[in-house]
Amino acid sequence: MDVAIVGVGLHPFGRTASMSGLEQGAAAVRSALADAGTDFKAMQFAFGGSQDGGNADSLVNLLGLTGLQFTNVANGCATGGSSLNAAYSAIKSGQYDVGLVVGFDKHARGAFNPKPKDWGLDDWYGETGLMLTTQYFGMKIQRYMHDHGISRETLIRVAEKAYRNGSLTPTAWRKTALSWEEIDNAPMVSEPLNKYMFCSPAEGGCALVVCRSDIAHRFHPKPIYLKTAVVRSRNYGSFEVFSPSQPPEVADSPTVTASTAAFELAGVGPSDIDVAQLQDTEVGAEIMHMAENGFCAHGEQEQWLAEGATDINGRLPVNTDGGCLANGEPVGASGLRQVHEICMQLRGDAGERQVAGEPQVGYTHVYGAPGISGVNILTR
Amino acid sequence: MSEAKPLHEGLFNWPDPAAGLIGSRCLDCGEHAFPAQSSCRACSGQNTVPANLGSEGTLWTWTIQSFMPKAPYDTDETPETFTPYGVGYIELACGLKVESRLRENTPEQLRIGMPMTMELITVRQNGDGEELLTFQFCAAKESH
Numbered sequence: 002m003d004v005a006i007v008g009v010g011l012h013p014f015g016r017t018a019s020m021s022g023l024e025q026g027a028a029a030v031r032s033a034l035a036d037a038g039t040d041f042k043a044m045q046f047a048f049g050g051s052q053d054g055g056n057a058d059s060l061v062n063l064l065g066l067t068g069l070q071f072t073n074v075a076n077g078c079a080t081g082g083s084s085l086n087a088a089y090s091a092i093k094s095g096q097y098d099v100g101l102v103v104g105f106d107k108h109a110r111g112a113f114n115p116k117p118k119d120w121g122l123d124d125w126y127g128e129t130g131l132m133l134t135t136q137y138f139g140m141k142i143q144r145y146m147h148d149h150g151i152s153r154e155t156l157i158r159v160a161e162k163a164y165r166n167g168s169l170t171p172t173a174w175r176k177t178a179l180s181w182e183e184i185d186n187a188p189m190v191s192e193p194l195n196k197y198m199f200c201s202p203a204e205g206g207c208a209l210v211v212c213r214s215d216i217a218h219r220f221h222p223k224p225i226y227l228k229t230a231v232v233r234s235r236n237y238g239s240f241e242v243f244s245p246s247q248p249p250e251v252a253d254s255p256t257v258t259a260s261t262a263a264f265e266l267a268g269v270g271p272s273d274i275d276v277a278q279l280q281d282t283e284v285g286a287e288i289m290h291m292a293e294n295g296f297c298a299h300g301e302q303e304q305w306l307a308e309g310a311t312d313i314n315g316r317l318p319v320n321t322d323g324g325c326l327a328n329g330e331p332v333g334a335s336g337l338r339q340v341h342e343i344c345m346q347l348r349g350d351a352g353e354r355q356v357a358g359e360p361q362v363g364y365t366h367v368y369g370a371p372g373i374s375g376v377n378i379l380t381r
Numbered sequence: 382m383s384e385a386k387p388l389h390e391g392l393f394n395w396p397d398p399a400a401g402l403i404g405s406r407c408l409d410c411g412e413h414a415f416p417a418q419s420s421c422r423a424c425s426g427q428n429t430v431p432a433n434l435g436s437e438g439t440l441w442t443w444t445i446q447s448f449m450p451k452a453p454y455d456t457d458e459t460p461e462t463f464t465p466y467g468v469g470y471i472e473l474a475c476g477l478k479v480e481s482r483l484r485e486n487t488p489e490q491l492r493i494g495m496p497m498t499m500e501l502i503t504v505r506q507n508g509d510g511e512e513l514l515t516f517q518f519c520a521a522k523e524s525h
Contacts, residue, residue: 114451123416125389127453129504129515130446131480136468139444147442147493192445192488237423246404246415248423249476 004092004227006379007220008037008210009341012105014203014328015174022054022204022331026105027063029206029334033101037210037220044210046070046100048087050080051333054106069100078282080104081207081336082232082367082375088211089230098213099220105206106331113202120243120371134370135199137242139191142285144240146193149300151288153193158306159284160184160197163320166313167327169354174203175327198284203329207337209344223348225363228267228378233259235372242370255374256280256293256366263376264295271295274378275360276346277317278339280368281324291319294366294376318356321346336367336375347381385512388504392416393516394433398501401436402479402516405429413477434473436499437521441478443469443491457505471497471518484519496521 010032012025020028026049034040041064049057050073058071076083081104088102113134117127126132145151161184167173179197187196210220217224235241238252264270271294279294281287288306292299296317305311311319322328322342325335343363345351365377387395394400405417409426415434420427449463458464467483469491484500485491498521503512 111451117453123389124453125392125515128388128455129482130450130454130456130466131468131482132453133446133450136444136446140442140468140470143444144442144493189445189447191447192443245480246413247470247478247480248412249472249478 002093002095003214004089005212005214005217005224006209006227006340006344007212007217007224008033008039009344010034010036010208011172011338011341012206013172013174014205014331014334014338016204022051022105022107022206023059023063025107025204025206026051026054026057026060026103026208029105029208030060030064030101030103033208033210039210039220041065042067043099044069044101045097046088046091047103048072048074048084049103050074050076050084051104051106052077052080053108054333057103057105057333060103076369076373077371078280078330078332078369079232079336079367079373079375080333080369081340082230082377083373085209085227085337085340085377086230086232086375089227092211092213098216100211101208102211102337103206103208104333104335104337106333107204108202108331111202115243122243122245126245132243134242135191135194138199138283138285139194141240142289143193145285145289151300151303155288155303155306156193156198156284157181157184159281159287160326162312163281163323163326166321166354167323170322170327171352173323173327174329175323194283194285200282200325200330203331205329205331205334207334207341209337209340223381225344225347226380228380229263230375230377231259231263231266232373232375233262239372241372254293255372256290256368259374259376260294260366263378267378269362269378273362274317274364275362276321276343276356277319277364277366278324278342279319279366281320281326282330282368284326286368287320287324290366290368294364313354313356321351321354321356332369336365339365339367340377340379343379347379385503385514388513388515393499393501398499399436400433401499402434404432404434404477406432413475415477415479434475434477434479438471438473438479438497438518440491440493440495440497441470441472442493443467443483445486445488455505467491469518482515482517484517490520
């Protein structure tokens with residue numbers, strides 16, 4: 002049985018001081034249910050996740066105690082991808098007809114504050130100043146630029162595109178386009194990445210109603226079909242965050258293994274994708290993920306960005322809603338926002354940022370610590 | 382002069398730090414790890430032994446920590462006295478790449494492939510006035 006997405010809902014990312022994370026999740030669910038023309042009582046199951054916003058299954062206190070199966074998912078930045086993967090299997094297996102995927106969060110301001118013990122590390126690692134995700138992102142793109150000839154100009158181009166797309170997205174957090182000079186002169190955070198090259202922890206919620214494809218038209222006139230949902234963790238040798246040491250050989254990242262499996266399962270290739278959402282925790286991530294997902298060779302990003310190939314009117318539009326850079330990252334909801342945006346694009350409902358030519362096939366890729374990737378391929 | 386001791390036991394040879402970092406080696410597959418592990422992350426075996434990893438290597442990648450980190454960072458610095466520090470991976474003779482603080486802290490001083498050597502630095506003093514030490518790497522002096 003194929004799987005369809007028939008309702009999408011977003012509580013805009015950013016800061017909503019008046020609402021808890023849980024309330025933002027509930028708002029997203031209500032919006033997705035309204036989009037699908039149904040109600041919470043009709044939901045047979047839910048998978049949901051939040052890192053700092055409370056247990057996802059507490060949502061039933063706000064939405065109704067209907068007795069449904071509600072499973073909490075916790076996979077860092079890949080929580081949304083893992084939740085959708087679980088829902089996909091629940092429908093695909095024939096176990097359920099219709100259900101809900103939801104993610105929400107509400108993070109404190111500033112960089113995340115991870116504790117070494119939670120990651121299997123001793124206190125010295127944090128006390129001596131190595132427990133910062135920003136350092137990892139700086140070091141990873143620094144090596145990648147060295148190996149594959151990526152310039153600082155290409156980093157700036159990715160940031161420029163993100164805020165430009167954010168300015169076209171009514172629900173984005175950062176809705177102001179930034180000039181080359183503003184990005185170029187921003188304060189350095191972690192060489193070679195500066196303030197405007199990183200996304201920020203944020204708040205927000207996102208929800209999807211999923212169902213068996215043969216009943217999809219009961220809910221929505223334009224169902225989007227989830228061809229495949231794949232999640233992979235890291236192999237030995239993948240260069241990941243919070244690693245006091247790395248093996249001699251650098252192995253393929255979990256993005257490569259998830260992407261390869263997703264293309265095989267969906268029976269399409271990278272050249273078939275009309276619009277993509279790629280994890281852009283910072284600009285280097287988007288650049289590396291273009292190649293790791295198979296869209297170009299390592300190093301070709303330099304030319305792609307110079308030509309505007311990933312702009313909304315380019316040959317492969319990437320992060321059309323401004324991605325994490327313009328929307329911020331509420332960890333539990335972030336991967337689902339990517340799917341929300343692809344659904345809007347494939348429905349033709351993306352307004353000013355709509356990709357021309359009626360895109361048929363969309364792609365989402367989420368990546369999180371300590372080395373988890375989730376890939377979805379969607380069609381009209 | 383005050384007494385000194387490692388902040389965390391078992392990361393480097395003490396009291397003879399010239400012998401360098403201490404890791405482990407898997408007797409089944411030969412892979413190294415740092416810090417030392419009782420099981421092998423490469424082959425899942427449990428047949429590991431301690432291994433001296435030495436104190437020399439080359440810089441594999443780097444960044445600079447330009448602001449004072451929040452907790453769990455724990456030194457005697459204040460935001461006013463904080464000095465930016467480099468962070469990098471040092472590729473050792475056995476091939477393992479070890480993450481480390483770097484003494485060099487400007488882009489001009491750091492280059493992928495440059496030779497590096499280990500030294501010890503004070504993280505903070507404990508309540509008994511003892512200096513708590515950790516390792517970092519710095520540019521190796523050119524040999525003549």
